[in-house]
Amino acid sequence: MIITNLTEKMMYDILMESIKDNYDREQEHRELAMDYFESINLQDDLKKYFDSDSLSQIPPAYLNLTRNVIDRRCQVYQEQPLRYADEKYLEHIGDLDSSMKEFEKLVYLLGTEALYTYWNDDKQKLMYRPIHFFTPFFRPNEDDPFMVMWQVESQLQARSEDAQFMVWSKATEDMPGKHFMISSKGKITSIIEGDVNPFGDIIPINFGHRSFMTRDFMRAGADDLIDANRSINIMLTEMALSSRFQLGQPVISGIDTEARIQFGQDKALILPEQASFEYVTPNANVTAMKESIKFLIDSVSQANNVKINWSSNAPESGLSKKMSQLDLQDSLRSDIEQIYRPFERQQFKIAQRILEVSGGINVSDEFSVDFQERSAPMSTDEELKYYEWAFKNNLETRQSYLRKKNPDLKEEEIQEIVDQIDEEAPQQQEGPASILDRLGS
Numbered sequence: 001m002i003i004t005n006l007t008e009k010m011m012y013d014i015l016m017e018s019i020k021d022n023y024d025r026e027q028e029h030r031e032l033a034m035d036y037f038e039s040i041n042l043q044d045d046l047k048k049y050f051d052s053d054s055l056s057q058i059p060p061a062y063l064n065l066t067r068n069v070i071d072r073r074c075q076v077y078q079e080q081p082l083r084y085a086d087e088k089y090l091e092h093i094g095d096l097d098s099s100m101k102e103f104e105k106l107v108y109l110l111g112t113e114a115l116y117t118y119w120n121d122d123k124q125k126l127m128y129r130p131i132h133f134f135t136p137f138f139r140p141n142e143d144d145p146f147m148v149m150w151q152v153e154s155q156l157q158a159r160s161e162d163a164q165f166m167v168w169s170k171a172t173e174d175m176p177g178k179h180f181m182i183s184s185k186g187k188i189t190s191i192i193e194g195d196v197n198p199f200g201d202i203i204p205i206n207f208g209h210r211s212f213m214t215r216d217f218m219r220a221g222a223d224d225l226i227d228a229n230r231s232i233n234i235m236l237t238e239m240a241l242s243s244r245f246q247l248g249q250p251v252i253s254g255i256d257t258e259a260r261i262q263f264g265q266d267k268a269l270i271l272p273e274q275a276s277f278e279y280v281t282p283n284a285n286v287t288a289m290k291e292s293i294k295f296l297i298d299s300v301s302q303a304n305n306v307k308i309n310w311s312s313n314a315p316e317s318g319l320s321k322k323m324s325q326l327d328l329q330d331s332l333r334s335d336i337e338q339i340y341r342p343f344e345r346q347q348f349k350i351a352q353r354i355l356e357v358s359g360g361i362n363v364s365d366e367f368s369v370d371f372q373e374r375s376a377p378m379s380t381d382e383e384l385k386y387y388e389w390a391f392k393n394n395l396e397t398r399q400s401y402l403r404k405k406n407p408d409l410k411e412e413e414i415q416e417i418v419d420q421i422d423e424e425a426p427q428q429q430e431g432p433a434s435i436l437d438r439l440g441s
Contacts, residue, residue, distance in 0.1 A: 039064040061236035079372040094125035107208040111221035119358035168203040228300040248279030
């Protein structure tokens with residue numbers, strides 16, 4: 001929604017209009033996407049494609065393809081990026097890396113996702129909350145929203161009669177930034193005296209977009225995955241119905257339809273002349289249906305640069321895996337430069353202002369981030385050969401090896417392990433030696 005010549009009364013009127021007329025409708029598609037991602041509440045979506053009696057024969061069959069593909073596709077934050085910034089920022093950054101792992105997946109699923117950042121006085125750290133269902137408001141000729149509203153209750157309370165909505169707006173030439181809560185009945189609840197945004201021209205909400213803006217601020221999400229997932233669920237349910245009916249449907253012909261016939265293993269079935277009785281089974285090609293499902297899974301996975309490893313596939317070497325994932329690696333590099341490096345810079349600006357205003361902590365402007373490129377895992381033999389070569393050419397040390405294997409180790413712990421290996425080196429050990437022992441110093 002684009003707003004011109006903003007006044008406080010106009011702001012409240014626009015918020016109420018959005019709550020009453022558009023909010024629930026705008027969020028329906030995102031609700032459905034979240035349902036497929038979490039594989040819940042799918043029965044109502046599936047019922048539209050089946051006769052009401054059909055699903056009374058078997059429970060619907062679901063495959064969580066959407067989350068499976070997105071988990072494999074979203075690997076930018078699989079390894080923690082290295083941030084170079086003021087130590088005070090790194091000390092109070094909180095669980096940003098953990099939050100970003102899920103945030104990356106939600107950006108891919110929904111197309112546009114919001115991350116709300118706030119200061120926790122008790123923990124003395126920044127905290128993060130993803131916002132799935134929100135409404136942005138815009139000024140003329142501006143691509144970024146100056147105001148954001150979202151419902152603060154959980155989904156269990158989402159249809160309450162007096163729902164509460166959080167509002168943040170940044171300062172403009174018309175009025176100062178605002179921060180308050182408004183109910184679906186129009187009641188304003190103050191959070192800060194004067195309802196003023198303490199961060200001025202910044203709102204503590206950062207947006208991740210799956211792609212560049214072509215038409216709308218809200219980008220398209222993983223609709224192809226959701227549609228394919230729906231089709232696969234339908235086909236799996238059809239297969240389950242077919243398997244149920246393979247035992248046969250009893251059919252009697254040449255008999256008065258009003259006659260009452262009792263079935264049972266201990267009952268004799270007496271039929272009049274010219275009557276016949278048989279079991280009829282559906283002529284379904286289950287193998288062909290399985291191949292169709294497999295083809296659909298492969299097609300949509302490849303379209304998202306993900307390779308599905310079926311159980312019949314032979315083991316692959318690290319080099320073979322790396323070659324098969326070139327498209328995925330290219331996509332991840334593109335995600336880093338187009339989405340997450342700009343996101344990290346904006347996130348730093350937001351955190352810097354929050355730390356200054358809410359935490360009383362001044363952070364310098366220096367910031368850069370180095371994302372770790374994920375490589376295909378090597379076999380034990382490949383890893384051994386690599387480190388033998390790297391050690392021989394002074395490109396790796398035992399310390400660097402341990403850091404890669406366990407990033408949580410402290411430097412003194414790493415040195416203790418190396419010293420212990422040196423002390424035990426002369427002793428003969430039973431069984432195969434570890435890679436560190438074989439590599440030596």
